[in-house]
Amino acid sequence: MIREATAMTVRQNLGELLNEIQYRQDQVLITKGGKPVAAMVDVVLFDKIRLMRNEFDRLSMDLARVYRDVSTEVAESEIAEAIATTRKR
Numbered sequence: 001m002i003r004e005a006t007a008m009t010v011r012q013n014l015g016e017l018l019n020e021i022q023y024r025q026d027q028v029l030i031t032k033g034g035k036p037v038a039a040m041v042d043v044v045l046f047d048k049i050r051l052m053r054n055e056f057d058r059l060s061m062d063l064a065r066v067y068r069d070v071s072t073e074v075a076e077s078e079i080a081e082a083i084a085t086t087r088k089r
Contacts, residue, residue, distance in 0.1 A: 001027070002026070002029060003017075005031070018040075021042050025042050025045070027039060027040065027041045063079075
């Protein structure tokens with residue numbers, strides 16, 4: 001479950017929130033002035049997010065290398081075609 005809490009609420013109830021995150025795998029969206037500023041998640045989800053981000057960065061670097069000497073228009077066209085083909089599957 002995703003729970004929204006103000007920064008003040010998080011400060012006042014940190015122990016309780018940590019228990020909810022650790023034992024129930026809840027997530028907490030922390031707001032300040034009514035706007036989301038951070039999130040608290042269990043360490044398993046955090047590790048997955050980190051791995052996904054690292055993989056995204058690696059793939060982005062690979063694409064940048066492959067398309068280094070290709071015009072932006074050609075690169076965007078080929079990437080759009082690859083995305084469209086993948087989505088059709």
